[in-house]
Amino acid sequence: MIKTPYLLFLGDAPDQLAAKVAQGIKDWRPENAVAQFRMAGCNADLGLADMTLDQAKAAGAKTLVIGVANRGGVISAAWKEVLVAALDAGFDIASGLHNLLRDEPDLVAVANAQGRRLFDVRVPTEEYPIANGVPRTGKRMLAVGTDCSVGKMYTALAVDAEMRARGMKSTFRATGQTGILITGGGVPLDAVIADFMAGSIEHLSPDNDPDHWDIIEGQGSLFHVSYSGVTLALIHGGQPDALVLCHEPTRDHMRGLPGYQLPSMAAVRDLALSLAKVANPACQVVGISVNTQHLSEAEAKTYLATVEAELGLPAVDPFRHGAERLVDALAAVG
Amino acid sequence: MIKTPYLLFLGDAPDQLAAKVAQGIKDWRPENAVAQFRMAGCNADLGLADMTLDQAKAAGAKTLVIGVANRGGVISAAWKEVLVAALDAGFDIASGLHNLLRDEPDLVAVANAQGRRLFDVRVPTEEYPIANGVPRTGKRMLAVGTDCSVGKMYTALAVDAEMRARGMKSTFRATGQTGILITGGGVPLDAVIADFMAGSIEHLSPDNDPDHWDIIEGQGSLFHVSYSGVTLALIHGGQPDALVLCHEPTRDHMRGLPGYQLPSMAAVRDLALSLAKVANPACQVVGISVNTQHLSEAEAKTYLATVEAELGLPAVDPFRHGAERLVDALAAVG
Numbered sequence: 001m002i003k004t005p006y007l008l009f010l011g012d013a014p015d016q017l018a019a020k021v022a023q024g025i026k027d028w029r030p031e032n033a034v035a036q037f038r039m040a041g042c043n044a045d046l047g048l049a050d051m052t053l054d055q056a057k058a059a060g061a062k063t064l065v066i067g068v069a070n071r072g073g074v075i076s077a078a079w080k081e082v083l084v085a086a087l088d089a090g091f092d093i094a095s096g097l098h099n100l101l102r103d104e105p106d107l108v109a110v111a112n113a114q115g116r117r118l119f120d121v122r123v124p125t126e127e128y129p130i131a132n133g134v135p136r137t138g139k140r141m142l143a144v145g146t147d148c149s150v151g152k153m154y155t156a157l158a159v160d161a162e163m164r165a166r167g168m169k170s171t172f173r174a175t176g177q178t179g180i181l182i183t184g185g186g187v188p189l190d191a192v193i194a195d196f197m198a199g200s201i202e203h204l205s206p207d208n209d210p211d212h213w214d215i216i217e218g219q220g221s222l223f224h225v226s227y228s229g230v231t232l233a234l235i236h237g238g239q240p241d242a243l244v245l246c247h248e249p250t251r252d253h254m255r256g257l258p259g260y261q262l263p264s265m266a267a268v269r270d271l272a273l274s275l276a277k278v279a280n281p282a283c284q285v286v287g288i289s290v291n292t293q294h295l296s297e298a299e300a301k302t303y304l305a306t307v308e309a310e311l312g313l314p315a316v317d318p319f320r321h322g323a324e325r326l327v328d329a330l331a332a333v334g
Numbered sequence: 335m336i337k338t339p340y341l342l343f344l345g346d347a348p349d350q351l352a353a354k355v356a357q358g359i360k361d362w363r364p365e366n367a368v369a370q371f372r373m374a375g376c377n378a379d380l381g382l383a384d385m386t387l388d389q390a391k392a393a394g395a396k397t398l399v400i401g402v403a404n405r406g407g408v409i410s411a412a413w414k415e416v417l418v419a420a421l422d423a424g425f426d427i428a429s430g431l432h433n434l435l436r437d438e439p440d441l442v443a444v445a446n447a448q449g450r451r452l453f454d455v456r457v458p459t460e461e462y463p464i465a466n467g468v469p470r471t472g473k474r475m476l477a478v479g480t481d482c483s484v485g486k487m488y489t490a491l492a493v494d495a496e497m498r499a500r501g502m503k504s505t506f507r508a509t510g511q512t513g514i515l516i517t518g519g520g521v522p523l524d525a526v527i528a529d530f531m532a533g534s535i536e537h538l539s540p541d542n543d544p545d546h547w548d549i550i551e552g553q554g555s556l557f558h559v560s561y562s563g564v565t566l567a568l569i570h571g572g573q574p575d576a577l578v579l580c581h582e583p584t585r586d587h588m589r590g591l592p593g594y595q596l597p598s599m600a601a602v603r604d605l606a607l608s609l610a611k612v613a614n615p616a617c618q619v620v621g622i623s624v625n626t627q628h629l630s631e632a633e634a635k636t637y638l639a640t641v642e643a644e645l646g647l648p649a650v651d652p653f654r655h656g657a658e659r660l661v662d663a664l665a666a667v668g
Contacts, residue, residue, distance in 0.1 A: 098529070130560050130590075131559055131560040132560070132590075132591070133559040133560065133591045133593060133594060134593065135593070189528060190527075190528045190529040191527055191528065191529065192527070192528050193525055193526070193527065193528070194523060194524045194525065194526050194527070194528055194563065194564045194567070195432070195524040195525065195560075195561065195564070197528050197563045197564075198559055198560055198561070198563060199560065222566075222609070223612055225465055225532055225570035225571070225612060225613045226464050226465040226466070226467065226529075226532055226533065226570075227529065227532070228532070228566050228567065228609075229528065229531045229532060229564060229565075229566045229567030229570070230528045230529070230531075230563060231563075231566075232556075232562050232565075232566045236559035236562050236563070237559070254467075256466075257466070257467045259467060259468065259469070260467060260612075263612075271609075274605065275556070275562075275605075278557055278559060278562075278594075278597075279559045
């Protein structure tokens with residue numbers, strides 16, 4: 001296991017969204033987030049203290065977590081300088097980037113010389129089966145989005161927290177590097193070999209008590225041409241009983257795809273539900289989660305009320321206003 | 335490149351379908367198929383001469399191709415004995431199995447000692463980009479199926495052959511091990527890392543002449559819960575201008591999934607087209623390819639006529655009756 005607490009490395013993140021790994025850790029395990037480390041040109045800020053490596057070490061941080069996700073994953077030369085210094089200063093390093101720490105000879109050499117560990121949470125650590133599609137006991141919720149990075153992980157974490165606060169049986173099932181860094185386990189789905197994607201999710205969410213909920217983190221979007229296959233594997237491997245639609249209402253276009261408009265929530269609802277019913281004919285869409293971080297409080301309330309009226313489903317921002325109504329809807333399932 | 339011609343190894347294939355790799359080579363490159371090698375318990379038969387290793391060597395075969403696909407891919411002890419003997423007899427070995435020849439120390443040792451080569455065509459040999467969704471020039475056809483192993487590769491190969499016979503510009507784009515063994519190149523899509531699936535297909539089918547057709551081999555099915563994510567990555571990475579629906583009418587259930595019924599062709603048409611339009615709004619479904627190998631000639635004709643009337647699209651078995659009508663429909667696109 002990765003040693004806590006963490007120093008959250010934001011590097012030269014071009015914007016706040018690029019630092020979503022660090023933000024997730026800070027929001028859901030604040031006790032693990034000692035400080036942030038930012039380089040020249042960093043445009044992200046978690047509102048944590050900025051510390052040097054030595055200051056963070058003195059404050060008790062044990063692992064430097066690379067809390068910034070770059071498209072494709074790149075460990076730049078500028079980052080490398082900081083990472084080597086961190087190893088020299090006594091930190092382990094944990095990363096969810098595509099480019100692996102273990103593939104960087106200079107990092108490996110310093111880590112070995114200093115007795116430090118490098119954690120690549122993106123790399124699958126076990127072999128997954130091919131999905132068999134056999135129905136499993138227990139209940140499952142999956143978050144599906146109109147786009148990438150619209151709040152699917154936050155929605156799942158908020159639902160899980162609310163369920164546990166009510167004494168319901170619930171487990172958050174991480175499918176991405178941030179979730180894995182937060183919870184210490186899960187499937188790094190975007191790094192799984194294509195044939196085993198759905199099987200890895202069956203493995204992640206096995207048979208359970210009839211009244212137990214697996215709250216499965218979503219990935220990508222059926223309408224995002226770069227990652228839609230990952231999303232569909234989650235829908236078919238997850239066998240969800242309930243879907244929660246996730247949306248961010250201020251996007252001009254699909255993330256990373258300037259030529260692509262966002263789909264309507266109704267289109268996502270219909271497509272995701274029709275696909276989910278292949279694996280679980282009883283699946284239903286129970287609610288809508290809107291990421292209103294770029295709206296004022298008044299705008300958010302108006303938007304949520306409009307969506308709720310149009311789609312006839314509870315529409316909330318679980319991070320801003322709580323996940324109570326989503327959990328109410330889930331508790332009413334089957 | 336893999337040396338030809340081949341001895342096609344059928345192992346202990348439980349049924350004819352398990353030997354589809356060998357069948358594909360024999361059907362589309364018969365000049366490369368010297369003989370078949372069958373073990374005790376083999377229930378497949380290509381109609382080729384059965385030869386011992388020495389007989390096949392004397393007949394000119396240079397590479398033993400493992401022409402049988404097992405679920406998940408396993409190199410059994412019984413197979414191993416034959417493969418070692420083949421290396422000793424002077425054959426290279428080529429395989430599309432998940433379990434790699436290069437991961438079997440005894441095979442590697444014998445191959446090295448004998449100066450023989452081991453080809454694992456399932457393993458990607460290059461790094462693929464993340465899909466960018468940018469529209470590409472040229473025309474593309476993709477075969478989509480109601481199930482796995484319904485004839486998508488055959489359909490694509492038949493369309494490509496007919497197009498070239500007419501002097502049209504056409505390239506068959508292999509996305510599976512059989513296609514790669516047949517054509518010598520392509521993307522082993524089911525072995526690609528999840529995040530790069532759609533990007534690998536963009537890479538496989540780049541910009542081309544406006545009147546050039548890429549005939550892209552399909553994989554899996556949107557309705558097959560084990561592999562549906564791979565299928566969707568093909569649809570979004572391929573940006574097809576035209577879809578051909580593929581079906582095998584005698585299945586009791588989805589291949590490998592006893593609890594799952596086959597979808598209707600109309601359901602596949604609607605779902606695949608709606609997903610394809612995300613990447614290429616001009617996409618259309620142009621025809622239906624039915625694998626009638628388990629029907630009599632009279633049954634096949636009746637079935638095809640019924641499907642054609644019901645769906646209002648040309649319905650043919652391109653392997654049995656030729657791909658002329660599918661190519662007519664494609665030639666009318668755009």
